[in-house]
Amino acid sequence: MKKINRRAFSVLLLALLVIAGMVLYVMRYVDHGKDWALAFSRANSGSTGELLDRNGVVLASFSATRNDYNPDPEIRIANYHVTGDYWGRTGTGILSTYWNDLQGFSLLTGTTEAVDKSFSLNVDAELDRAAYRALAGRKGAVLICDYTNGELLCMVSTPAIDPADPEAVPEDGAYINRCLSAAFVPGSVFKLITTAAAIETIPGIENRQFYCEGVTEIAGVEIKCTGDHYSQTFEQALANSCNVAFAKISTLVGQDAMIRYTRDYGFLDGHSLDGIPTAAGSFPLEFVGDPELGWAGIGQSTDLVCPYSLLRYVSAIANDGVLCEPKLIRDGELSLRYRMIEKRTAELLGQMMSYNVAYHYRDTVDFGGLDLCAKTGTAELGDGTSHAWFTGYLQDEAHPYAFVVFIEQGGGGLSAAGAAANEILQFAVNR
Ligand SMILES: [Zn+2]
Structure with a gap:
């Protein structure tokens, strides 16, 4: 009897060990299965394919024996944060995000089936080059999309690396896509949110006067x-980017409403650009007094904005308040649409952004033939430096482009980011 008990116990122990082993394997498979298959498939897959820009320019190509990139080094660097690289050093590139798809890998079976797969993108590689040149060695981000259909035409983040040069020593932060994966102090571009909240919550705001003596x-x-x-006037206060007026306006709107609008316009959440996650922003959510709320309404305090969230917002303003969700991949599917901003609010914002350019910005930057609606931002960082922002859109049926230009510690919003935006947009419309 004793012997049988002992044997039964051994069998039970064995069974438990097998079960524990299986559980461990399944856990590891869920955790690392993709990496195992990836490591295997990168070395052995017979898949072939190409990554193309909107004009058919080959950004990357791969086959059983060879992984390649565009032959032009400047195109490779300018488009680095779009393509990524074959080793997944930046998580946001197409090659990283869609590697399984490109390789015909099935998560269900864990096997790879040789496929011939090409991806077309909405991005214009030459426009990325123009944006890269306009950033001129500074750290920054440029995003442009067609606000009538969501096509993302330009996405450049600097510094970047040359993915074809494995010896390249990356500059600090070269693997971070500043367009999607980071949030920065917005400064006065945030006044576009405060303006919208004021239009909807302060009756007669358009007819009020604001006084500022510095x-x-x-x-x-x-x-x-x-x-x-x-x-x-309210309109002039935005064109002057007057802190005195907007701190006051922010306290009139109140913290609860400021939070509600910031959230409703998508600034507090991360989003998904065709499956690539984007960074959330921030605004004081715990109660703060009026002085801090004043600073928050003018884009300082603990405000942070991801450039991609700002692109969505100005795209919606440009399109009568309806957002066409940006799309990086050109797959024939329609972009998701939804009303982000009330129509009248979007119209008023648009008029005010047009007035900004006519009344003020053209004195500093010659925007040539561009019919531009825009807002500047010079975000003070407390160490004497500032981020330069310039965002807006073109009122141009042939070139319905919304844009964000951000230069990290770049100085003045208009003189630095505005001048770069002009250079990029002139290239875009004369293309
Ligand atoms: Zn002022």
């Missing part, structure tokens, strides 16, 4: 402006 006090705390703007 500085104001809110609950005993000083808020400084960039100049003396004296008496100004």
